[in-house]
Amino acid sequence: MVDKTLRDILQAHGLKATFQRLSILEYLMTHETHPTAEMIHADLSNISLATIYNTLDKLVDVGIIIVIDTLKDDKRHYDYYGEPHYHIINSNTNEIIDADNFDVAPLFEAARQVSGLNITGFHIEIYGVEADQAK
Amino acid sequence: MVDKTLRDILQAHGLKATFQRLSILEYLMTHETHPTAEMIHADLSNISLATIYNTLDKLVDVGIIIVIDTLKDDKRHYDYYGEPHYHIINSNTNEIIDADNFDVAPLFEAARQVSGLNITGFHIEIYGVEADQAK
DNA sequence: TCCCTCTTTTAGAATTATTCTAATTTAGTT
DNA sequence: AACTAAATTAGAATAATTCTAAAAGAGGGA
Ligand SMILES: [Mn+2]
Ligand SMILES: [Mn+2]
Ligand SMILES: [Zn+2]
Ligand SMILES: [Zn+2]
Numbered sequence: 001m002v003d004k005t006l007r008d009i010l011q012a013h014g015l016k017a018t019f020q021r022l023s024i025l026e027y028l029m030t031h032e033t034h035p036t037a038e039m040i041h042a043d044l045s046n047i048s049l050a051t052i053y054n055t056l057d058k059l060v061d062v063g064i065i066i067v068i069d070t071l072k073d074d075k076r077h078y079d080y081y082g083e084p085h086y087h088i089i090n091s092n093t094n095e096i097i098d099a100d101n102f103d104v105a106p107l108f109e110a111a112r113q114v115s116g117l118n119i120t121g122f123h124i125e126i127y128g129v130e131a132d133q134a135k
Numbered sequence: 136m137v138d139k140t141l142r143d144i145l146q147a148h149g150l151k152a153t154f155q156r157l158s159i160l161e162y163l164m165t166h167e168t169h170p171t172a173e174m175i176h177a178d179l180s181n182i183s184l185a186t187i188y189n190t191l192d193k194l195v196d197v198g199i200i201i202v203i204d205t206l207k208d209d210k211r212h213y214d215y216y217g218e219p220h221y222h223i224i225n226s227n228t229n230e231i232i233d234a235d236n237f238d239v240a241p242l243f244e245a246a247r248q249v250s251g252l253n254i255t256g257f258h259i260e261i262y263g264v265e266a267d268q269a270k
Numbered sequence: 271t272c273c274c275t276c277t278t279t280t281a282g283a284a285t286t287a288t289t290c291t292a293a294t295t296t297a298g299t300t
Numbered sequence: 301a302a303c304t305a306a307a308t309t310a311g312a313a314t315a316a317t318t319c320t321a322a323a324a325g326a327g328g329g330a
Contacts, residue, residue, distance in 0.1 A: 016297055018296075018307065021307090036287090048308065049288095049310095050311090051307080070202075070204070074316095076287085088249060091255065099245070101248065102246075107261065110234070110237040115232050115263055116266055117225060117265065118264050118266045119261055120226065120263055121261075121262045123258075126243065126257050127256045131251055153278065185282090185319090188318075190278095210316070
């Protein structure tokens with residue numbers, strides 16, 4: 001069941017499977033909303049805000065989730081990152097859309113050529129506006 | 136001279152050419168360091184911190200500069216954006232490298248297909264680690 | 271050049287997202 | 301069941317950023 005899988009994910013990353021971590025991870029896996037710590041805390045009100053922050057930090061550290069702090073609300077948004085993907089941000093509504101219809105390999109290779117680094121990951125945000133605004 | 140050009144850039148974006156704005160813009164154009172507001176204030180100490188923040192906000196609004204707030208220091212970093220480019224972040228040193236050897240057109244097209252939005256810009260950060268660490 | 275007016279700058283206070291502290295609880299192991 | 305390192309917690313602290321409202325300045329027009 002889902003709880004077993006969540007446990008496995010946490011343990012695979014060396015994290016103890018507390019109910020707080022299971023709840024927060026499940027929350028992120030089942031919400032498309034890219035929530036802030038406060039939003040998660042509002043929904044999981046039996047977990048302290050300090051733990052929400054601690055847990056999110058841990059999940060980011062091990063790479064299960066990512067941070068998006070590009071939005072203009074000055075808050076960090078969190079995103080389950082089971083599969084690598086990029087983000088399209090509607091500048092009219094501030095909505096974040098997940099997308100993965102792009103192969104990052106050529107970009108990785110370009111970055112490796114410039115820097116000589118071993119590329120480990122990426123964050124891509126594409127900004128757009130509603131196409132149908134009368135000119 | 137450089138001052139005339141800076142004036143033109145500001146005026147082209149509808150911004151009055153105050154000496155504070157000229158100084159801050161010149162600072163960003165001539166530094167590769169991706170500084171924070173505090174770092175700029177340390178160097179341009181005759182300009183108030185409030186004005187540093189106000190000016191950076193304005194320059195971001197009109198698109199002359201961009202914000203990078205992906206670094207783990209919890210501070211916003213600013214970057215002159217005369218030409219679109221992407222960033223490579225050395226996760227060992229937190230150094231930011233500018234790069235432009237990648238054509239974003241296919242990525243824009245992919246994002247347009249998914250979202251239907253008119254794409255207006257992008258932020259790309261590629262993360263890497265030193266390649267030469269003994270395994 | 272000299273006003274005029276709107277914009278910008280400024281010092282300092284306020285805000286608030288996030289981090290820290292130190293005491294308590296708990297997961298996972300023996 | 302007992303042990304212990306790790307995790308959770310309430311609440312205080314921090315600090316990056318924003319706000320306020322008063323003073324100064326830019327730029328256009330007379
Ligand atoms: Mn941020
Ligand atoms: Mn903050
Ligand atoms: Zn996402
Ligand atoms: Zn740059």
